[in-house]
Amino acid sequence: MALTKAELVENLCNSLGLSKRDSKDLIEYVFEEIGQALENGEMVKLSGFGNFVLRDKGERPGRNPKTGEEVMISSRRVVTFRAGEKLKRKVEEYRGTEKEEAKG
Amino acid sequence: MIKSELINLVSEKLPTFTSRDIGVAVNNILDDMCKALYTGDRIEIRGFGSFSLHYLPPRKAHNPKTGEQVITVGKHTPHFKPGKALRERVNKKNSD
Numbered sequence: 001m002a003l004t005k006a007e008l009v010e011n012l013c014n015s016l017g018l019s020k021r022d023s024k025d026l027i028e029y030v031f032e033e034i035g036q037a038l039e040n041g042e043m044v045k046l047s048g049f050g051n052f053v054l055r056d057k058g059e060r061p062g063r064n065p066k067t068g069e070e071v072m073i074s075s076r077r078v079v080t081f082r083a084g085e086k087l088k089r090k091v092e093e094y095r096g097t098e099k100e101e102a103k104g
Numbered sequence: 105m106i107k108s109e110l111i112n113l114v115s116e117k118l119p120t121f122t123s124r125d126i127g128v129a130v131n132n133i134l135d136d137m138c139k140a141l142y143t144g145d146r147i148e149i150r151g152f153g154s155f156s157l158h159y160l161p162p163r164k165a166h167n168p169k170t171g172e173q174v175i176t177v178g179k180h181t182p183h184f185k186p187g188k189a190l191r192e193r194v195n196k197k198n199s200d
Contacts, residue, residue, distance in 0.1 A: 003140035081184030090142040
């Protein structure tokens, strides 16, 4: 099951004793402020988690996958996420052991 | 923007809480998100985006010191796909 806002709200209620209302507001504000910073063209660095980086991509030729027609893809700004070292390492570790168990 | 700045901004929106409380909550949220990913779960935040794991299969590589050929182990890496709303917000300023 995927982790959603609803679950994050519930976890905040349980672990910090916040009301449902406050937890919900807090979580909305957190993602809203991250989005706002990115909209303002600012990179977001969250230590222990990772960085949201903006990349400006130039115009490039592409193809409509349905029709095969060649079209120009306009220049645009996109968000990319670069996981922090700690998160990357933990993701590798967990998956490593799970794979061995599956094999054995 | 770094984490402490995020905490201050959220504190301004929720004046009934101290920024220390907000800080604990923000770390709590990020911990939950990390935990979801390293237990193999996806994260889906409506309007923001989703995080999932991408699998990098084993590949041939070289030890840069000895030049010896090695096969790397397959591993997973966190991946973020921005949601439609975020994608549009971020790109808006650029096209203005």
